[in-house]
Structures are given as C-alpha cells and as structure tokens.
Amino acid sequence: MATEIPLVLAEEREWATAAALEKDVSSFDITTDVLIGGYGGAGVCAAIEVAEAGVDVLALERRETGGGTTITSGGQLYIGGGTQLQKDLGYEDSPEEMLKYLLALCGPNADEEKCQFYCDRSVGHYDWMVEHGVPFKTAFFPPSEGTIPVEDEGLCYTGCELGYPYREIAKPAPRGHTVARPGNNAGLILMTKLLEAAENAGVKVAYKAVIERVVLDEAGRVVGAIATIDGEQKAIRARRGVLLTTGGFIHDRGMVERFAPRILKCFPPLGESTEDGSGIRIGMGAGGAAIRMNESSIVMPFAPPRDLLRGIFVNRLGQRFIAEDLYQCQLGDAVVIHQGGVAYLLLDADIAATNSMGAQVCAEGTIEEIEKAVGIPEGGLANTLTQYNKFAEKGEDPLFQKHPNWIRPLDKGPYKLLDISTEKCAFPTFTLGGLWTKSTGEVMDIEGNVIEGLYAAGRTTSGFPAGGYNSGMAVADCTFFGRYAGRAAAEAAPLD
Amino acid sequence: MATEIPLVLAEEREWATAAALEKDVSSFDITTDVLIGGYGGAGVCAAIEVAEAGVDVLALERRETGGGTTITSGGQLYIGGGTQLQKDLGYEDSPEEMLKYLLALCGPNADEEKCQFYCDRSVGHYDWMVEHGVPFKTAFFPPSEGTIPVEDEGLCYTGCELGYPYREIAKPAPRGHTVARPGNNAGLILMTKLLEAAENAGVKVAYKAVIERVVLDEAGRVVGAIATIDGEQKAIRARRGVLLTTGGFIHDRGMVERFAPRILKCFPPLGESTEDGSGIRIGMGAGGAAIRMNESSIVMPFAPPRDLLRGIFVNRLGQRFIAEDLYQCQLGDAVVIHQGGVAYLLLDADIAATNSMGAQVCAEGTIEEIEKAVGIPEGGLANTLTQYNKFAEKGEDPLFQKHPNWIRPLDKGPYKLLDISTEKCAFPTFTLGGLWTKSTGEVMDIEGNVIEGLYAAGRTTSGFPAGGYNSGMAVADCTFFGRYAGRAAAEAAPLD
Numbered sequence: 006m007a008t009e010i011p012l013v014l015a016e017e018r019e020w021a022t023a024a025a026l027e028k029d030v031s032s033f034d035i036t037t038d039v040l041i042g043g044y045g046g047a048g049v050c051a052a053i054e055v056a057e058a059g060v061d062v063l064a065l066e067r068r069e070t071g072g073g074t075t076i077t078s079g080g081q082l083y084i085g086g087g088t089q090l091q092k093d094l095g096y097e098d099s100p101e102e103m104l105k106y107l108l109a110l111c112g113p114n115a116d117e118e119k120c121q122f123y124c125d126r127s128v129g130h131y132d133w134m135v136e137h138g139v140p141f142k143t144a145f146f147p148p149s150e151g152t153i154p155v156e157d158e159g160l161c162y163t164g165c166e167l168g169y170p171y172r173e174i175a176k177p178a179p180r181g182h183t184v185a186r187p188g189n190n191a192g193l194i195l196m197t198k199l200l201e202a203a204e205n206a207g208v209k210v211a212y213k214a215v216i217e218r219v220v221l222d223e224a225g226r227v228v229g230a231i232a233t234i235d236g237e238q239k240a241i242r243a244r245r246g247v248l249l250t251t252g253g254f255i256h257d258r259g260m261v262e263r264f265a266p267r268i269l270k271c272f273p274p275l276g277e278s279t280e281d282g283s284g285i286r287i288g289m290g291a292g293g294a295a296i297r298m299n300e301s302s303i304v305m306p307f308a309p310p311r312d313l314l315r316g317i318f319v320n321r322l323g324q325r326f327i328a329e330d331l332y333q334c335q336l337g338d339a340v341v342i343h344q345g346g347v348a349y350l351l352l353d354a355d356i357a358a359t360n361s362m363g364a365q366v367c368a369e370g371t372i373e374e375i376e377k378a379v380g381i382p383e384g385g386l387a388n389t390l391t392q393y394n395k396f397a398e399k400g401e402d403p404l405f406q407k408h409p410n411w412i413r414p415l416d417k418g419p420y421k422l423l424d425i426s427t428e429k430c431a432f433p434t435f436t437l438g439g440l441w442t443k444s445t446g447e448v449m450d451i452e453g454n455v456i457e458g459l460y461a462a463g464r465t466t467s468g469f470p471a472g473g474y475n476s477g478m479a480v481a482d483c484t485f486f487g488r489y490a491g492r493a494a495a496e497a498a499p500l501d
Numbered sequence: 502m503a504t505e506i507p508l509v510l511a512e513e514r515e516w517a518t519a520a521a522l523e524k525d526v527s528s529f530d531i532t533t534d535v536l537i538g539g540y541g542g543a544g545v546c547a548a549i550e551v552a553e554a555g556v557d558v559l560a561l562e563r564r565e566t567g568g569g570t571t572i573t574s575g576g577q578l579y580i581g582g583g584t585q586l587q588k589d590l591g592y593e594d595s596p597e598e599m600l601k602y603l604l605a606l607c608g609p610n611a612d613e614e615k616c617q618f619y620c621d622r623s624v625g626h627y628d629w630m631v632e633h634g635v636p637f638k639t640a641f642f643p644p645s646e647g648t649i650p651v652e653d654e655g656l657c658y659t660g661c662e663l664g665y666p667y668r669e670i671a672k673p674a675p676r677g678h679t680v681a682r683p684g685n686n687a688g689l690i691l692m693t694k695l696l697e698a699a700e701n702a703g704v705k706v707a708y709k710a711v712i713e714r715v716v717l718d719e720a721g722r723v724v725g726a727i728a729t730i731d732g733e734q735k736a737i738r739a740r741r742g743v744l745l746t747t748g749g750f751i752h753d754r755g756m757v758e759r760f761a762p763r764i765l766k767c768f769p770p771l772g773e774s775t776e777d778g779s780g781i782r783i784g785m786g787a788g789g790a791a792i793r794m795n796e797s798s799i800v801m802p803f804a805p806p807r808d809l810l811r812g813i814f815v816n817r818l819g820q821r822f823i824a825e826d827l828y829q830c831q832l833g834d835a836v837v838i839h840q841g842g843v844a845y846l847l848l849d850a851d852i853a854a855t856n857s858m859g860a861q862v863c864a865e866g867t868i869e870e871i872e873k874a875v876g877i878p879e880g881g882l883a884n885t886l887t888q889y890n891k892f893a894e895k896g897e898d899p900l901f902q903k904h905p906n907w908i909r910p911l912d913k914g915p916y917k918l919l920d921i922s923t924e925k926c927a928f929p930t931f932t933l934g935g936l937w938t939k940s941t942g943e944v945m946d947i948e949g950n951v952i953e954g955l956y957a958a959g960r961t962t963s964g965f966p967a968g969g970y971n972s973g974m975a976v977a978d979c980t981f982f983g984r985y986a987g988r989a990a991a992e993a994a995p996l997d
Contacts, residue, residue, distance in 0.1 A: 269610060382900050383899070384891065
C-alpha cells in the first residue's frame with residue numbers, strides 16, 4: 006500500500022483536495038484504464054460507455070449502493086429534437102428549435118457549444134436509453150395537468166416552452182421524457198436499468214470507496230488517484246484517465262457561503278448528502294477551473310392543481326413580477342434572487358383554493374383588508390388587480406404575456422393570499438456551477454487548456470443548463486455528458 | 502538567466518498562469534524579500550509597509566509609471582469609525598456603527614472577519630494616510646449636493662448611509678474622505694503622495710515589468726516568481742513572499758463571460774486596461790481559490806443635480822423598484838441585475854429637468870402619452886404615480902422609504918421620461934471577485950488553508966466590499982489591505 010504521500014499543496018484537513026505527485030507515490034496498488042469517482046447517473050453512463058468500448062473501467066462509489074441523486078429523482082430526462090416518443094405521440098421537434106430554446110433559457114451567456122453538441126445528439130441519447138432497457142410509455146401527460154405525470158405517462162412539458170417569450174423564440178415541443186414505472190419512483194427504475202446494463206457490460210465497481218485526490222505526473226497530466234476503499238488508502242493508476250462524477254456542492258454549506266451566498270436562505274438542499282463538492286475540489290486541486298459557481302436551480306413549491314396559475318404572484322409591494330405559468334425554477338429564481346425571498350399568490354373565491362402548495366393563507370377578505378394584513382402599501386395590490394382584471398377581460402396579459410389559458414379576471418371576493426416566501430415555504434435548491442469542461446468531458450484550466458487525463462460530468466461540472474434550469478435537465482445532462490466523457494476517456498491514448 | 506522552465510500544468514499560450522517548480526529553475530537572477538506584482542493603490546501601500554519595516558522589497562509594474570487604477574480614481578477613501586476629520590467637522594462615528602453598516606451593505610454574506618478587521622483599524626488608516634503626506638481639507642460637502650465634492654471638500658456621504666434600511670440599521674455618518682486637490686484629480690494627488698512616500702522609504706520599483714507566474718517549492722510554498730522585465734525573462738527569488746496587486750478582471754472579456762456573465766451588457770469597463778485578471782490567474786495557478794467571481798460594482802450614471810432624486814425610477818411595466826436616493830451602485834445593481842437592464846426616470850415639469858445624466862428624454866407629455874410612447878402596459882405608470890403622489894402629499898414613501906427630503910408629489914405636466922437602460926446609458930462597471938484572502942492578505946486554497954509565501958490585496962482579491970459597493974470602498978480596501986498584506990509578508994520567516 007502506498008503511504009506517506011506528500012502533497013503539492015500544504016494542507017491539514019482530513020479531507021483533501023490537493024493533488025499528489027506521481028514521483029511521491031511509492032507504488033500503485035491498482036491499475037485500470039479509466040477510473041470513475043461517483044456512481045450516480047453520470048458515473049454509471051460513463052462506465053457503460055467505457056466498458057462497451059472494451060476498455061477496462063473501475064468505478065468508486067462512496068455509498069454501499071450505486072444511484073446517487075439520480076436514483077431519488079423524478080426520472081425525467083429533458084430530451085428532444087424529434088425522438089421516437091415525440092413522433093409516436095404526434096409532436097414535431099427538431100434540433101434547431103430545441104437549440105433556440107436552450108440558448109434562451111440556459112443563460113445568461115448559455116454554453117453554446119455544449120447546447121449545440123447536446124441538441125445534435127439528443128435523439129440518439131433517447132435511443133441509447135431505450136437500447137439499455139430504460140422504458141418509456143407511449144402516452145402524453147397534458148400541460149394543463151402539470152409537469153410531473155401522475156401515472157406513468159412518458160412525455161410532457163417540463164419547462165417554459167409554452168411560456169413567454171420562449172413560445173415565440175422556439176416552436177414549443179414537449180421534451181420531458183419520464184421513465185415508465187409503477188408509482189412515483191421513475192428515478193429508481195431508470196437507475197436500476199442502467200446499473201444492470203453496467204453490470205452486463207462488465208463494469209467493476211468498488212463501494213464504500215472514495216477518490217481523495219488525483220495524482221499528477223511531472224507534466225501535470227492526471228495519471229491516477231489516491232482513494233480510500235473500505236477504509237484503506239489505495240493508490241490507483243488510471244492509464245487513460247480519471248473521471249469525476251460526484252455531484253454538486255449544495256450540501257457543503259461552506260462552499261455555498263463562499264460561492265453562492267444568495268441561495269443560503271433556500272431550504273432544503275435538493276440532492277443526496279454526497280453532493281458535498283468533493284469532485285469539484287479535487288478537480289480544482291488538479292488545476293481545473295470552476296465556473297458559474299453562483300448558479301443554481303431554485304424550485305418554487307408550486308405544484309398541481311394548475312388552476313392556481315389563474316391567480317397572480319405579487320411581491321411585498323403588491324406588484325406582479327413574473328408570468329405565473331413559467332416553470333417552477335424560473336419562479337423560484339424570481340422570488341429568491343430578484344424579490345428578496347418575499348412573494349405572495351393572490352386567489353379569488355372562484356379559484357379552487359385547495360392549498361396544495363403547502364403554503365399558508367396569510368390573509369383573506371377584501372383587497373384593502375389583505376393589503377393591511379400583510380403590510381402592502383395602500384393601493385399597491387388594488388392597483389395591480391385593477392390593471393390585471395381590465396386586460397384579463399379580453400384574455401390578455403400585456404405585462405408578462407401569461408398564456409390565455411390561465412387568464413381570467415379575479416373579481417369574486419373574498420380573496421385569499423398565500424404566503425410563498427422563503428421563510429414560509431420550502432424552496433428546494435441545488436447548485437449548477439462546477440468544473441469547466443468541453444462537451445467531451447475534458448476538464449479545462451482557467452485559460453481553457455485541457456488538463457490531460459482528467460474528465461468530469463454531471464453536477465460536478467457546469468453543464469448545458471449553465472444558468473437556467475427546467476425539470477429533466479440535470480438527469481439528461483448527467484447521463485448524456487457522462488456517456489461522452491466515458492467515450493473520450495476510453496479513446497484516450499493510454500500511459501505506457 | 503533562467504530559461505526553458507517547464508510548467509506544472511501543460512499550457513500553450515503566451516501568457517501563462519500555471520506555476521513553475523523551483524527544481525526546474527536553474528538559477529535565480531534576482532533575490533528580494535518581498536516581491537510585489539502591480540504598483541497601484543494596493544501595491545504602493547504594501548511596498549511602503551515592507552520598506553518601513555526595514556525589509557527588502559521589489560515592486561514590478563507593467564507600465565512605465567506607477568499608480569494603476571487608483572491614480573485615475575476620484576481619490577475617495579471610505580474610512581470611518583471616528584477619524585480626526587469626522588471629529589473636526591462634528592460628525593460622530595464608531596467602529597461598531599460602521600461595522601453594522603458594512604455588514605448590511607457588503608452582502609449577501611458579507612465577509613465579517615474582513616469588515617471587522619477594517620472597522621477596528623479604519624481610523625488608524627486615515628492617520629497613516631495623513632502621516633504619509635496625503636492631504637484632506639477640513640470641509641464638508643453636503644449630501645444635498647451629491648457624492649463627489651465639487652471643490653476640494655474633504656468629507657461627504659458616498660453611500661447609502663442616509664437611505665433605507667441602512668439609516669435604521671446603523672447611525673449614519675459621512676465616511677467618504679476625499680483627497681484635497683485642485684480640480685477633479687484627487688486620485689492623482691493621492692497616488693503622487695504615496696509614490697513619493699514609497700520612494701522615500703527606499704522601495705525599489707522595476708517598470709515595464711510583469712510577473713508571469715509564481716515559483717513553488719516541493720512543499721507547495723511560493724518561493725518566487727518568473728517575471729518579464731523590460732522584455733527579458735527573469736527568475737526572482739522572494740525570501741518572504743510574493744504579493745499580487747494587479748487589479749481585477751473587468752478588461753478580460755473571456756473571464757467576464759465565464760465568471761460574471763450578467764455584467765456583459767454593462768459598458769464601459771471601469772479601471773485601467775491592466776485590470777485583466779492576471780494576478781487572479783497567477784494566484785489560482787498556485788492553488789489559490791477565487792471567490793465571489795460574479796460580484797461587481799455597477800454604477801448607474803446618476804449624477805448631480807440631486808434634484809432629479811425627486812423623480813421616480815420605473816421599470817418597463819411602469820412599476821417603481823427602488824428608493825431613488827440609494828447610492829449609484831445599488832441603483833446600477835437594481836437596473837442591470839434585477840430589471841433586465843431596462844429602466845426609466847419619470848420627472849414632472851417642476852423638477853429642473855436639466856438632463857445631467859446624459860440620458861435621453863424618450864417620451865414627454867401626459868402619463869397616458871408616455872405609457873403609449875414606450876410601451877408600458879396601459880395604467881401601469883398611471884397607477885404607480887397615483888399611489889406615489891397620494892403618499893407624497895404627506896412626505897411619505899411606504900414602498901421604499903425614500904428620504905422625505907426628496908419626496909414631493911409629481912403633479913405638474915407635461916411629464917418627461919428619461920431612458921436609463923443599459924442600451925442607452927453608460928453603466929461603468931468593475932469586478933469585485935478575486936482571490937480568497939485573510940485580512941493579512943494571505944491567499945487561501947479552496948479548503949481555507951493558507952498558501953505559504955503568497956499574498957494578495959486590492960481588486961485581485963475579494964475584499965471587504967465583497968457583494969455590495971459604495972464609492973471610496975475600492976480605494977480604501979486596496980490601500981488598507983495592501984498595507985496589512987505588506988506587513989504580513991515583511992514579518993514572514995524568510996527562506997534560508
């Protein structure tokens with residue numbers, strides 16, 4: 006066993022990120038071609054690609070089973086461009102329209118190269134999933150019902166495609182592909198199928214095993230890693246590369262404080278507790294650049310019934326601030342980042358006010374009574390409602406272009422106001438920033454130079470949803486770019 | 502001369518960040534105790550402290566003269582806590598009240614340690630400036646006149662101290678200390694005095710000289726740097742440390758795209774063209790963590806006369822969104838980050854509509870005519886004005902608590918609307934993110950471990966204005982933390 010490995014950078018903590026130098030590693034305990042750290046959605050797809058290319062692969066998973074956050078997810082993949090499922094259900098789509106949508110939604114300054122790379126290959130990703138045993142039922146779940154299929158419908162809208170201005174930027178198409186399953190456990194079905202496929206392909210996995218740091222040779226190439234496997238430190242030589250897929254950093258509050266302080270007030274963290282930034286730190290220790298570390302997906306807890314969309318969101322001044330029919334993550338961003346975490350939903354008596362959001366009714370009565378009850382300056386809510394109703398009579402919303410389906414005057418009292426502030430509601434949140442990678446998963450330094458031998462995918466990286474998010478994008482990004490990172494590593498020239 | 506130095510990380514570009522290894526440096530051309538890269542506000546103050554401690558110091562400046570961005574600045578320093586100037590002019594202040602203000606303004610998640618460290622020593626920083634020949638005239642420039650003294654008054658308000666909620670969080674005090682000068686060139690006077698003080702203290706400076714990368718020993722300690730001096734590559738040994746003070750990265754559009762894309766639409770970059778991120782990259786190449794890289798100071802071009810504060814800012818929907826009397830950087834942030842870069846200022850005929858902002862009048866007439874002219878949905882501006890005027894009659898602003906001094910009903914037509922959108926106005930902007938440092942200037946890696954031998958200060962770091970900015974804070978932060986970084990480096994145990 007390799008012991009007493011000096012580090013490039015002095016550090017004192019138990020859990021390190023600094024790289025070790027090859028010359029300080031007395032001997033390697035294990036040799037493989039591709040070493041993968043983290044066995045969730047990105048890691049397993051990478052492993053399948055490597056194994057299917059006939060190349061030796063070893064995956065290390067910190068827990069006793071694989072699956073990561075993906076196994077606990079809703080099992081939705083944001084896929085499009087004209088998949089068989091879209092065609093079977095009569096929906097037209099193309100890589101061009103999908104790209105227009107992604108560039109508009111995943112900004113500011115969306116990662117054009119990654120979006121293009123993904124749109125061009127998204128249909129192929131669906132086919133790959135099907136070929137690897139992942140089931141999708143040929144049934145559509147209509148947008149009037151929500152963004153999460155109630156039964157096991159395979160296709161639905163999971164974003165802002167029908168919302169403004171997106172419906173004018175790109176031809177809308179449903180792109181949420183949800184795995185068929187009994188009950189609400191599509192993530193479990195998805196990962197069970199992929200873990201099976203990996204096993205069939207001959208992937209080797211060590212559980213209770215974690216990469217501690219990478220090993221660099223004198224030219225700065227990553228040639229392996231120091232890992233702890235079942236309590237023992239091991240030096241592992243990776244002849245073709247090390248691939249980091251350990252997730253994001255939402256569970257490391259120190260990193261959130263340092264890099265994304267605006268989401269400190271959001272609760273709960275969305276993702277497994279293993280998403281503690283370890284892969285990002287290890288990659289940074291090898292010289293990798295971490296980018297867009299302040300970006301996040303903040304989910305407003307706005308669930309079915311969609312009837313509530315007929316209400317209006319207002320801020321602490323009684324002003325509207327967003328089209329109510331945009332996706333939950335755009336709503337979450339608007340409330341937390343732009344409204345200081347304070348927002349309300351105004352409903353009239355005609356809207357079935359089933360309080361399905363888990364939000365509390367904080368005021369009820371006339372508009373004047375509601376203004377007083379929550380401290381909205383006199384006239385603020387009244388003026389907003391007057392203007393809204395005047396246009397709603399004609400089915401119009403010139404402020405935010407909410408879809409006419411959800412527009413109706415709110416004119417029947419008593420009114421109800423739901424408190425959807427961060428202090429009163431859960432806003433599940435996860436991080437979108439991470440290592441800077443090419444579409445091939447190659448990690449880059451701050452100058453854009455590739456760090457040889459180092460790959461990453463999934464939430465360990467800044468992916469195609471770089472600065473904007475819809476449901477299904479994380480699982481799509483992890484699985485897709487995990488695959489391409491696996492391919493690139495498998496094809497890399499091996500060390501002697 | 503040291504040549505052919507291999508790098509830790511493979512890279513191909515002319516201008517590198519990766520560190521060199523000491524064992525690859527055949528010999529050092531120059532030896533000093535403390536090597537400073539960049540000779541602006543932070544660099545010169547650091548150099549003075551090192552030299553006054555009797556320790557050998559060499560500063561490298563890329564240009565042919567020193568001064569950096571500070572020499573072109575307004576020469577304002579945000580200093581407080583009870584300076585002699587504050588006392589002489591009858592203003593009470595204390596480190597405690599100043600700290601309350603900084604923690605509220607410099608967030609989210611302000612750097613508490615740095616704010617505390619600064620507030621405790623801010624009075625001393627003023628005294629140090631005076632002792633080093635920097636002149637401040639005992640005269641007060643009243644807030645009704647603006648935030649930039651017209652003559653050479655020494656003290657004024659340069660932030661949101663009188664604005665809401667800050668005036669309730671901390672007892673307001675004027676803390677903008679502006680250097681006495683003929684004309685509007687306080688930065689020139691400030692830096693001329695400091696450059697003289699440095700020369701008197703025996704600081705050695707090489708011009709047309711730039712640090713290319715640091716040199717690490719095998720334990721990861723920074724032991725020197727590779728520099729280009731007047732076209733020749735030199736290896737410089739720094740026995741006590743290397744101190745990076747090269748400014749921020751607003752002039753490197755690639756870094757802005759990657760780390761702070763929300764300010765891409767802001768123009769012009771505020772700062773000298775040498776602020777291209779080189780120090781940040783060099784520090785990252787040595788393992789330093791760069792934090793809050795998305796943070797910036799965006800200046801709304803809202804200049805005297807302050808009469809214009811009696812108008813109201815509205816967004817593209819005709820809604821108010823901020824108290825008009827907050828400081829220009831809070832206004833800039835609100836427009837660019839939270840209103841998508843679109844905003845207007847509404848004035849009535851009674852306000853002297855001297856267009857001193859350089860903004861164009863984009864509509865004029867009745868409120869209804871103005872709404873139509875710029876596409877504000879019908880009733881949006883009218884409702885806003887009705888509500889504003891109703892409270893303004895009583896001198897109140899329950900929406901944003903604008904100070905009563907600036908509140909008056911806007912009731913005399915014809916009205917004028919000024920376009921203050923990013924597409925129509927200049928929003929000078931500079932970056933606030935950078936290397937993560939202790940108050941002593943020691944650079945830390947992502948785990949918070951100090952990188953021995955590496956120091957940084959000024960805009961190369963994330964300073965006390967970590968996530969919020971007022972005028973004078975950059976120059977105060979640069980000069981103050983430059984001094985303390987210099988002291989820490991001077992006191993470091995030297996290499997053999």
